[in-house]
Amino acid sequence: xxxxxxxxxxxxxxxxxxxxxxxxxxxxxxxxxxxxxxxxxxxxxxxxxxxxxxxxxxxxxxxxxxxxxxxxxx
Numbered sequence: 001x002x003x004x005x006x007x008x009x010x011x012x013x014x015x016x017x018x019x020x021x022x023x024x025x026x027x028x029x030x031x032x033x034x035x036x037x038x039x040x041x042x043x044x045x046x047x048x049x050x051x052x053x054x055x056x057x058x059x060x061x062x063x064x065x066x067x068x069x070x071x072x073x074x
Contacts, residue, residue: 007032018072027071035064 005013010032015025038060042053 007036010036020072024071024073028068031064031067035060 007029011025011029014020014028014032018024020028039057042048042056042060045053048056
Protein backbone atom coordinates (compact mmCIF):
# COMPACT_ATOMS: atom_id res chain seq x y z
CA UNK A 1 0.00 0.00 0.00
CA UNK A 2 1.34 3.39 -0.96
CA UNK A 3 0.47 6.68 0.74
CA UNK A 4 -0.97 7.45 4.14
CA UNK A 5 -3.12 4.93 5.95
CA UNK A 6 -6.79 5.69 6.33
CA UNK A 7 -8.11 6.21 9.86
CA UNK A 8 -9.88 2.84 9.55
CA UNK A 9 -6.62 1.12 8.57
CA UNK A 10 -4.80 2.74 11.48
CA UNK A 11 -7.50 1.70 13.93
CA UNK A 12 -7.46 -1.86 12.60
CA UNK A 13 -3.67 -2.02 12.91
CA UNK A 14 -3.73 -0.66 16.47
CA UNK A 15 -6.58 -2.99 17.41
CA UNK A 16 -4.58 -5.99 16.21
CA UNK A 17 -1.26 -4.87 17.71
CA UNK A 18 -2.65 -3.79 21.08
CA UNK A 19 -5.71 -6.03 21.34
CA UNK A 20 -8.00 -3.04 21.85
CA UNK A 21 -11.45 -3.50 23.32
CA UNK A 22 -14.52 -2.10 21.55
CA UNK A 23 -14.62 0.68 24.16
CA UNK A 24 -10.98 1.59 23.52
CA UNK A 25 -11.58 1.54 19.76
CA UNK A 26 -14.53 3.90 20.14
CA UNK A 27 -12.44 6.34 22.18
CA UNK A 28 -9.36 6.17 19.95
CA UNK A 29 -11.16 6.44 16.60
CA UNK A 30 -11.94 10.20 16.86
CA UNK A 31 -8.33 10.88 17.87
CA UNK A 32 -7.06 9.03 14.81
CA UNK A 33 -9.59 10.79 12.57
CA UNK A 34 -8.52 14.20 13.84
CA UNK A 35 -4.86 13.30 13.39
CA UNK A 36 -5.55 12.17 9.83
CA UNK A 37 -7.41 15.39 9.06
CA UNK A 38 -4.54 17.51 10.40
CA UNK A 39 -1.93 15.46 8.54
CA UNK A 40 -3.77 15.73 5.22
CA UNK A 41 -4.16 19.49 5.61
CA UNK A 42 -0.49 19.81 6.49
CA UNK A 43 0.51 17.63 3.53
CA UNK A 44 -1.36 19.99 1.20
CA UNK A 45 0.16 23.13 2.78
CA UNK A 46 2.91 24.30 0.45
CA UNK A 47 3.67 27.46 2.41
CA UNK A 48 5.93 25.61 4.86
CA UNK A 49 9.39 24.26 4.26
CA UNK A 50 9.83 20.50 4.20
CA UNK A 51 11.66 20.60 7.52
CA UNK A 52 8.91 22.66 9.17
CA UNK A 53 6.25 20.29 7.84
CA UNK A 54 8.15 17.27 9.14
CA UNK A 55 8.46 18.89 12.57
CA UNK A 56 4.73 19.63 12.58
CA UNK A 57 3.97 16.01 11.55
CA UNK A 58 6.00 14.83 14.55
CA UNK A 59 4.16 17.25 16.84
CA UNK A 60 0.76 16.01 15.62
CA UNK A 61 1.80 12.38 16.18
CA UNK A 62 3.07 13.19 19.68
CA UNK A 63 -0.13 15.02 20.62
CA UNK A 64 -2.25 12.13 19.32
CA UNK A 65 -0.20 9.61 21.30
CA UNK A 66 -0.59 11.70 24.45
CA UNK A 67 -4.37 11.65 23.97
CA UNK A 68 -4.43 7.88 23.32
CA UNK A 69 -2.04 6.80 26.06
CA UNK A 70 -4.48 7.16 29.00
CA UNK A 71 -7.05 5.04 27.12
CA UNK A 72 -4.68 2.08 26.76
CA UNK A 73 -4.07 -0.70 29.29
CA UNK A 74 -0.67 -1.46 30.73
